[in-house]
Amino acid sequence: MSKTLTHALHLLATAATALCLAACEVHIGDQPLDEREATRELCRYVWQTSYTAYDGAYVDHFLTFYPNGTGMEEIYSDYPHASYVDRFDFDWRWTSWAFSSIEMRYGPGDYLYMDNIWLSGGMLSCYFDGQMMTFRSYY
Helix, strand or coil, X not given: CCHHHHHHXXXXXXXXXXXXXXXXXXXXXXXXXXXXXXXXXXXXXXXXEEEECCCCCEEEEEEEECCCCEEEEEEEEEXXXXXXXXXXXXXXXXXXXXXXXXXXXXXXXXXEEEEEEEEECCEEEEEECCEXXXXXXCC
């Protein structure tokens, strides 16, 4: 086999491999592809989850994100003889190119992070301040 033919076959094999790899780009579920799409999906719903807190309270937890980078967290805690509502305003921003992390700033030096975010089908799963949580679209 001539040197030119060997070189041509090598280039052809390299090009074929590159095309195959490009065709195998992985998209997990319906994960957003750009910041505009990710922000639109995040801000589309009020997100809600329920759980029992460490002190025994039944909690309804709501997150609302607005496209202008602001948001609101509402926590409704029900105890046997009392109920409490806490509301917190925050500023938020994406902190990863894959739109899988958000920094929420409640005030100077007061931050909370959402990591490994998964947005799909009206569900938002993430590590919320280090704890795995799943929020569902409330409305």
